[in-house]
Amino acid sequence: MKVLIVDDEPIVRKVLKTMICWEDYGLQWGGEAYDGLDAWEILQREPIDLIVTDILMPRMDGLELVKRLRQANADAAVVVLSCLDDFSYVKEAMKQGAHDYILKPTMEPEQLAEILVEAKEALMAQRKENEHREQLQRQVQLSQQAQWGMRLQKVWISGQWDADLEQEWFQAERVLSSCMIQFTMDSHLSVLGWQWPDALAYVSLNEQRTLLIYEHNGTNRAEQVEDTLTEQFSLGRESFCVTEIKDIHNEEQLLELIQQHELVRHGLFYEGNSSGLSRWSTIDPSSLERNGMLPVEEKQNLLRAISGMNEEAMNYWSKQIAAQLEQNRPSVDQTYSFIYELLGLAAAFARQQTDAELEQFERQYVSSSSVQSCLDMQSLGAWFIDAVSELANLLHSNGQLTSRNPFVQKAMSFMRQQYHLQISTSDIAEHVKLSRSYLSDLYSKETGESLIETLTNIRIQEAKRLLRQSEQKVYEIAEAVGFIDPKTFAKTFKKIVGCSPKEYEEQNK
Template sequence: MNVLVVDDEPIIRLGLRTLVDWEMHGFHYAGDAEDGLEAVELLESLQIDIVITDLIMPRMDGIALIRELRDWTRPISSIVLSCMDDFTYVKEAMKLGAKDYILKPTMEPESLIDILLGVKRELEAQRNEQREQQIRELELASTKQMQLSNRLQAYLQTKLGEAELQAELFGADAPPSGSAGASASSSSLVSLLLHTSAAVIDWRWTGCLAALPLAADSTLLLLPAAAEQQDAAEDGGVYATAAALERAAEVRLAHAPDWFIGAGVVIRRLADVQPAAALHARQVQERFYSSSWNRLVVHAPEAACGQGHALPFEIRSDLLRCVLHNNSEGYRHHAEALCRKLGEQRHDKEKVLIFIQELLALAAGYARERGCAALERYEELYVNSKALSGCSRFEQVSEVVFQAMSMLMENGLVVGKEPVHRSTNPFIRKVLTYMMDNYASPISTSDMADYVRLSRSYLSDLYSKEMGESLSETLTRIRMEEAKRRLRTGEMKVYEVADAVGFPDAKTFAKTFKRAVGCSPKEFEKNK
């Protein structure tokens, strides 16, 4: 514990500093002062726990100092230094709260340590009691917060208990939800948004009256408007309350990866809560797509994001075809196109996260279907993990997509252009060889059946069961792989490539290529 000695005699201060081994007994001689005024200036900066003070001093004497300590927020104990002729002052000091006294003429190290240890035990007990009382008060307040919050949530779902909740939140004279205006004696609340990507949002420290969860990472808080704000301009009062919460969050959420406070509106009745929730939902949406990292958000555009637009499933399908057909050139192209479209449409954050999570899982399935190896690490990072749950910004979501696609592309997870001979059936292997040798000709399933001397229907059924795809799908895949190989060289025109891989015209080839690979032959050439 830190000890401060206050005496106007330098010899006394020096004597006390050297009289005992402070550290050995669990004390720290933090400093000394010449009088009460100097002592008061040192109390907080030195985090003083015990003051040993003389009584008769200039400017501020010991009695005034002890009276000052009595009003200190943090408990600080005092011990009086006394001479025989000022015992009247000692009695006054003890009445004001001094714990004990030491006579200067007969002061001994042992007696001083005994007194200090007794004061230390008493002070520790007092502080423990104070901490426990604070905990009890916080628990009581937290219980009330939780009860009110649960009742508010239940009311919004069932509309039951309105009168009691209205009175408890806004005062006995608050008007019913459906009426206009507010009584002069009714209370106002301020709605604020607390958004953080922490696993569980703890909002009890905010001092709110009640809270309403909006999403896994967002909570609407109802805070009492300060008395001086009740008649002030609404915007000013809301922003002042939001700024105060922002300052508190900078300390409380210092280690949270991302958080922000959304300034809301003044609420005077229960009917105002749902519009406030809608406003805060727009703030979450705005910041999700914004490039700003401001901790305090005050804007909330009226336009609902994503309305009138379907999620870009077609672009996602194009990207997945790139995975299926090992079109490494199309990975980045379609990933960028997908993220660009999502950024333009500004869909609801939760819908976007689900949409992208499905993409990452489907990509793993398509890669495995194509004969992919070593997918475990990809699935660990992007399918089975919570990589997206930690994304509070759309740019972070885009980065996850690019990283996942790069991993599939750069690590060579997908097999090359040769078809995978997954069957030991001699007819299947023979027809695969026939397709590889004759893909440049206009062959049909009847030609294949004739070659292996089976009926067309029997061969088709056998092949589908064995290979998991139709004869025509395999033939198209073989042709597309060869087409990509020829397009990469840049030595042939598109119509020449079409003819070389068995298509009657460039238009049919381009349509099939787009469907299978995910981009047109021209786009493929540009991105090669």
């Protein structure tokens, strides 16, 4: 396999070219490029299998090169060269399809060669899988089921009915039924190319959704499909979800078929049941609708809790988010996207506060395939709560919120010593000897939360200790930790901790 080195530093290109014995690793030197644009021109002329690219380069950087390769569906694997301070670029490159990365300051030629061998093996496996996939798809395209399926897709796209299809399917007042299978990301390959028994048409809507059209004969088609998936393909019921629409009498119903399946899927997703689905085919669609609102405020509260490294608040707001999604019932795709994006933001916020290793957390939770492995809201909510709990544990095990900035450290120290007094941000700024606005901006940039948020968290943590260990009344504790108004204290405590001070005291005495 040919290897192309892309780096704007000539010494790096020379070292890699001369210090690695490419043939020993089953590789071949394929050339070098000054930057991404130079590399792109080479890739248009020559077949390259493996690309080693720096991130920061003139004209076209490594990240843009990776994006172009992905957009072009290039049959090549990419390894990124990274410095310590550009990891955010590396992270984005990995999301865009890079195979791996290696730190330039500590890179050894042999280490890079080993990574390239791994990339080569992964690329070969991917090519073999693609070849198998293409072969199966060619076979499916030749089947009558697929031919009718393609004609049905044309009807959906154009909005114009197919007279031949109408005559074939609805002759002699024939009645149809339809099943749609929603697969998890890792299970759909198991049935690729399968020609479903007795089906009139087979439509692959996308990688995870398959639609089947049957002649309705009084049997429960959904159960038959489930039996096929579990018995012949050994898929667990957690790997797929089947919806069924019965009593299709005319072309107008076929035109609305996907929307009807989506409505049924929406109801099943929030009902938390992924078996025995045919009963949903006659449900009133209006009963499945809710306000569809996403829990944006709760999302912001969770991110603030992460910035403050407040483990209890993180767990509280994750539960609130799951409960709000279940109550409001936005579209299934909206819910998946919301959870996926939120976990990505959560990891990014956590990375600003700690040096903890989060790569394993991101691999396990921050991926669309992981999110969509949960086929109902109940399991997705529990999975999301577990993810946030895992992140909270990582933050907790890595210590408390810190900053190397002396002004920020001095402000933190002052708040920890004087939290019981009625101090303001002006008092903190006067103690630090900076203007209030400058200190506020500096503190927020360094810690990810405001001075008031830190002060409030310090007060609530001390209040929790007193509730557990002292015999003081709630209003006395409120005053002891710097709150003048007990009602404000109780409201703030519940927002951060998730329960009232009295409830917390009863649970922890």
